[in-house]
Amino acid sequence: MTQHLTTHELDSPPWLRVETTLMATARMVRQAFDCRLAALDLNLTQASLIAYVAEFGATSQTRLADHLSIGRAAIGAVIDQLQRRGFVERTPDPNDRRVWRVDVTDNGRSLAADIAEVDEVLRAELRYGIGREERQALAWVMTRLQNNVDAAIDRTTHHSTTSPTPDNS
Amino acid sequence: MTQHLTTHELDSPPWLRVETTLMATARMVRQAFDCRLAALDLNLTQASLIAYVAEFGATSQTRLADHLSIGRAAIGAVIDQLQRRGFVERTPDPNDRRVWRVDVTDNGRSLAADIAEVDEVLRAELRYGIGREERQALAWVMTRLQNNVDAAIDRTTHHSTTSPTPDNS
DNA sequence: GCAATACTGTATGGCGTCGTACAGTATGTG
DNA sequence: CACATACTGTACGACGCCATACAGTATTGC
Numbered sequence: 351m352t353q354h355l356t357t358h359e360l361d362s363p364p365w366l367r368v369e370t371t372l373m374a375t376a377r378m379v380r381q382a383f384d385c386r387l388a389a390l391d392l393n394l395t396q397a398s399l400i401a402y403v404a405e406f407g408a409t410s411q412t413r414l415a416d417h418l419s420i421g422r423a424a425i426g427a428v429i430d431q432l433q434r435r436g437f438v439e440r441t442p443d444p445n446d447r448r449v450w451r452v453d454v455t456d457n458g459r460s461l462a463a464d465i466a467e468v469d470e471v472l473r474a475e476l477r478y479g480i481g482r483e484e485r486q487a488l489a490w491v492m493t494r495l496q497n498n499v500d501a502a503i504d505r506t507t508h509h510s511t512t513s514p515t516p517d518n519s
Numbered sequence: 520m521t522q523h524l525t526t527h528e529l530d531s532p533p534w535l536r537v538e539t540t541l542m543a544t545a546r547m548v549r550q551a552f553d554c555r556l557a558a559l560d561l562n563l564t565q566a567s568l569i570a571y572v573a574e575f576g577a578t579s580q581t582r583l584a585d586h587l588s589i590g591r592a593a594i595g596a597v598i599d600q601l602q603r604r605g606f607v608e609r610t611p612d613p614n615d616r617r618v619w620r621v622d623v624t625d626n627g628r629s630l631a632a633d634i635a636e637v638d639e640v641l642r643a644e645l646r647y648g649i650g651r652e653e654r655q656a657l658a659w660v661m662t663r664l665q666n667n668v669d670a671a672i673d674r675t676t677h678h679s680t681t682s683p684t685p686d687n688s
Numbered sequence: 689g690c691a692a693t694a695c696t697g698t699a700t701g702g703c704g705t706c707g708t709a710c711a712g713t714a715t716g717t718g
Numbered sequence: 719c720a721c722a723t724a725c726t727g728t729a730c731g732a733c734g735c736c737a738t739a740c741a742g743t744a745t746t747g748c
Contacts, residue, residue: 368654369548369642374588375661376545378668379538385675395734411697419543424735426698448696448743473538475671480663485537488660491653492544495645499547502644506554564704580727593705595728617713617726695744706733714725 372492379476386468390461395420395428397465400437400454404462408451410443437461548645555637559630564589564597566634569606569623573631577620579612606630 383394390397398418403409409417415425429452432438437458440450454462477485552563559566567587572578578586584594598621601607606627609619623631646654 367642368658369552369645371658371661372541373545373549375665375668376542377588378665378672380542382668382671382675383538385672393734412695419546420734421736422697423699423737427734446696446744450697472671473536475674476538476664476667478667478670480660480667484656484660487653487656489537489540491649491657492540494649496544496547498645498647498649499544499551501647502551502641503547503554505644506551562704581725589704590706591727592707592729596704615714615726619727689748691746691748693744693746696742697740698742699740700738701736702738703736704734706731708730708732710727710729712726712728714723716721716723718719718721 382472382476383469386472387465390464390468392461392465396432397469399425399428400432400458400462401465401469403438403452404454404459408441408453410449411452412449414452432458551641551645552638555641556634559633559637561630561634565601566638568594568597569601569627569631570634570638572607572621573623573628577610577622579618580621581618583621601627 380394383397387393387397392400395418399414402414402417411425411429412422414429415422418425420428429438429440433440436455438452439455440452443449443451549563552566556562556566561569564587568583571583571586580594580598581591583598584591587594589597598607598609598619602609605624607621608624609621612618612620
């Protein structure tokens with residue numbers, strides 16, 4: 351079984367390598383989380399939101415959107431669902447009548463405990479055979495990579511739409 | 520420099536660490552590719568398809584779907600678009616009347632060259648400051664991680680939908 | 689005080705992908 | 719041969735997310 355370890359030998363077009371593996375792995379990890387969280391009838395985004403609010407208390411929607419790395423419009427829909435199911439509630443911010451303070455209900459807090467357990471269990475499984483140093487090295491390289499990506503995107507948006515063949519400085 | 524390691528301290532809910540970074544990095548990488556490929560009016564999926572076919576020749580849709588890690592239904596739509604724009608063409612497989620052999624046109628082959636260049640340039644930028652060994656280590660860890668994910672997903676789907684609180688074996 | 693600007697959350701339309709169901713075709717089995 | 723099974727590509731509906739545009743509210747400058 352699972353001789354389809356893919357993504358390397360024959361799967362990857364030679365013109366993509368580590369980057370492809372990275373994205374494939376990320377997709378699989380996300381899928382694993384979604385898969386486990388399905389038992390709670392949640393996806394990763396919803397679970398992350400609940401866990402975040404349970405941990406840090408009432409939060410505005412834009413801050414939640416930033417922390418979960420999705421748009422303000424999308425976060426609204428997520429909150430709607432969770433609110434309908436009674437896991438979070440919106441209370442008006444006394445200092446700013448534009449913002450909703452999103453917080454967990456008692457049900458939500460209880461659910462957050464389940465989420466934390468699912469997360470802990472799964473992360474333990476994913477760590478199997480991977481040492482702490484390796485994980486830290488991984489994190490370091492990815493951080494470096496993120497910086498490079500940032501720079502690359504900046505460079506792109508500045509060049510704007512000039513010519514399909516940019517000068518290689 | 521880099522005493523501010525990571526985007527970690529406040530960005531990530533503590534219950535997710537390397538996994539979060541992994542997924543965030545992957546998203547950024549994908550965004551960078553999409554961003555650069557926008558100059559060719561393509562997204563990463565379309566570009567990957569063209570590059571793959573240009574490299575390996577006419578391919579059936581299911582095989583393309585497998586290699587690009589998307590569903591058979593989705594690949595059909597992608598091919599439709601590229602066909603409409605004249606970059607790929609479908610020819611019936613003489614041996615099996617169910618399958619289409621998807622191949623690049625001359626325009627598509629020319630476009631593939633542009634894609635390859637975009638890819639090469641961007642990947643060089645992303646490699647900045649990251650040694651070959653580090654990249655290999657990264658790939659190794661991620662492969663290991665993929666195996667663990669596979670196992671974890673298997674384990675989940677076997678438990679199926681029993682009870683929200685699975686026994687921790 | 690009042691206008692200009694910036695920000696928050698929402699509504700809307702669009703995109704990419706998934707899952708399922710389906711018709712057409714191939715392959716195996718009696 | 720007929721029949722069951724497996725496979726290919728497609729049609730359809732659904733989901734999650736984005737980008738944009740918008741109304742309501744805060745903040746700044748005059």
